[in-house]
Amino acid sequence: MSYLEYAVKTVPSGLRKVLYLNWPLILLLTAVCSVGFLMLYSVAGGSFQPWAEAQMKRFGLGMAVLFVVAMVPIWFWRNVAGVAYLASLALLLFVEFFGSVGMGAQRWIDLGFMRLQPSEMAKITLVMLLAAYYDWLPMKKVSHPIWVAVPLFLILLPTALVLNQPDLGTSLLLVFGGAAVMFFAGVHWGYFTAVIGIGIGLVTAVFQTRGTQWQLLKDYQYRRIDTFLDPASDPLGAGYHITQSKIALGSGGWTGRGFMQGTQSRLNFLPEKHTDFIFTTLAEEFGFIGAVSLLVLYVLIIIFCVASAVANRDRFSSLLILGIGVTFFLFFAVNMSMVMGMAPVVGVPLPLVSYGGSSMLVLLGAFGLVQSAHVHRPR
């Protein structure tokens, strides 16, 4: 495979590429990040320290990464997909043995100016490799069992390493993100319905056997599920976070309490108020209108991605953009579901808003790939 497949002559070159960037998408990303700065300023009690300022610096760095990645032709990124995948696997293995363990047991490497979480990188490199794989694989073979087993293996390898950290949220994102790329690539419906069917059957079996001598989970594991299903049953224990989160969110009302007036986050009732639960602060201070506005921004980003992918005739580019879009979607969907009590607390940050360096850099880098695909699309 080479760049010769692309009609290189029709692709803009040099600094002219800047004009061909998907600017609406960049503006949307900047808007979402700005919401993040605002909220981090608010949860710090009206101060740029300790979060907002650092987040802004990372945003600057992230934007630089985005532009650099966008300038590099997309075929280069396709050609290094395998290397990138192997590199993130190596980093995952590295942190498995030498990494530092922080809150929530996620492992990272301290780079001095930021902490790099290889699991964040893995999400993108996995999508890259799968897109490249299906770009290489002839359409006829896509649904062949052997050629379905290969991407499954590619997905499960980093997932197993991340699950071992243990980081349930990221593992789920890896699995769903990878599966989404397979789906886009045209893998037969049957595989997906089969997996979903088995999943439903397993869940039913778990619940049906409860209390019998064949029960599949331990009692404490059932209790955790209970707490998820009804957090009020244990408001000071396992359900504390989610109960407090719902209280803060629900008390926002239509228009919220006003900027910097959120009582629940200010008084520390909210856990992880600057990271995973930052959405509750937004919802409390700006109410339904504020929360839905952020949701609309996110959905617009997805729409722009899908539109860009559909318009792109290059298979690798389409799959890459769609895969990154789904990964991004999973981020905010899981996070919002979690803080609204619709999903268990699995530790997924709100993309581009939650405080966190790796996530911001990796996501903006990924959108750099989206831009590169957009700029270098066959015309």
Add this chain to the structure above:
Amino acid sequence: MKRNNRDSADSARRITRRALLLGGAQLAFGGVLAMRMRYMQVDQADEFRLLAEENRVKVRLLPPARGEMFDRNGAVIAKNEPSYRIVLVPEDAGDVEQVIARLANLIELDPDELAKARKEISQNAPFRPVTLADRVSWEAISRVAVNAPALPGITPEVGLSRQYPLGPDMAHVAGYVGPVSDYDLSKIDAPDQLLLIPRFQIGKVGVEAKLEDSLRGKAGNKQVEVNSAGREMRELNRREGQPGANLQLTIDHRLQNYVQARLGRESAAAVVMDCESGDILCAASAPSFDPNLFVRGISVKDYRDLTENKYRPLANKAVQGLYPPGSTFKMVTVLAALEAGEVTPDETVYCPGHMEISNRRFHCWKRAGHGQVDLLTSLRESCDVYYYDLALRVGIEKISEMARKLGLGERYDIPMSAIARGRAPTKDWKLETYGQDWVVGDTVNASIGQGYVLASPIQLAVMTARMATGRALAPRLVKSIDGVEQPMPSDAELDVNPEHLRLVRRAMYSVSNHRKGTAYGSRIIEDELRLAGKTGTSQVRNITAEERRRGVTRNEDLPWERRDHALFVNFAPYKDPKFAVAVVVEHGGGGSTAAAPIARDITLQALYDGEPPLEAYPKAARSKVKAQQERLRRERREFLKRESDRA
């Protein structure tokens, strides 16, 4: 290597289809999220907002200042004094043990208090203040303040604590406060939130306990914003409470002080009642105790000393002590007989020194007998046989009825603890209580205030006041609550022929002014102030026939607890009664020797509103009285000096 066009077109179609499909699913899920937001933030907003308020706002109680207590002249009986305590916030202290060690070098720390504090430190959140020392002196506080830089986390705090400046004088009347106990709480159905504050003090006995509701006041509260750890961040709202009501008692603290001192180390009680209003000017019970000990938390040793003392310092004998009234009851018997028309003043009864009734011999205190006695001489010389004779004619029911008219056997509505009802016995009462029929001997015993008859000193004072005034006076102890004058409990005419009362009063006059009167030695010689009284000596043991043959053992030869009670009741001045006085000296011997002199001194003190001149006393008594007055003055000086030293 160019890609197959058909292949790539097929791929593009499939991708587009699936992209739109999954994109639509993502959009749909975004819609679900939006709906969930709407449901929580709009539909359920009120509910969640309420939960948020509960999270955030805590109500803290502001204890009200307890009402103060004054005597009838405005002297302070009970007040709130700033009390200093030393408080440690473990969070600010850093090394708690080191700070405590430094503090111990500066001031004295009570090991018990310290152990309690250490326990609290280990259990509470680190920002919760813990009291290390309570009721520390101003000097200790200043020493701590000067060394503040070396004592991180230590703050001196000021609170209010109860203080009784008159000490033992008012202990029985005012009572004292103490921390709320579980037992206190168990007695109350819906306890005031205040009572749940640690170390909150409530009245335990006396007026402090009985008028607790008035004295306590209403708690205020403040709403504070707290964070998730419970630390106060800022005050949102404050509603001041209502301080407790100030009380003015009817007690005259100077008279009370004198009487308490005059009773001295006897086990005795004395009550002075105002014949005009029924005000209790003095209700003394000796020996007494220092109520301040209880407020501070009395030591086990001090408490044992009080409970094991056979003179029972903790009992308020003025209202709780029940005694056979002895001969002070004879006025009741004679009034009952007069009212029943069973006797005339001039009728005489022969007293041979005893009387045979249903094969039992009832003795007069005077073995040789009084000879012919009429009403006046019988009371003056306290002839028992005369009353035996009257009792047989009148019967117990009428005697008891008269006793109740005069205020015996009745529990008055005054705010003191464990007020005794006393007893004006009836036939029914005996049948109910003992399942035995009333016998005539019971009536005979009752006629001279022995047997089943029991009265407390305050009841005897009321009886005397009622006879002196012809009005059904009832005692009043609280003059005003928060400046509102309390009504006289009762001011009805006494349902007794005034002529009969006059006869009894004249007889009482002669008890203490006739040369043959049993209290002649304790008379007042100032004409305008002469007192009229009656002695009483009540037996607490049976005297056997054998002992009578041998000669009755003298009181001085008996162990203390078997000696007779000495009683005296009187009013003065005779012509225009102002005060009614009752004195009981437990196991004091004879009423004329042990109780009458005390009553006379108290009466004079009340009449002169201070120390009386020696001229009011009979010449023979003056040197003794002078010595006594000097002794009391000296003791008072020493007491005041001790108090000021302690303060």
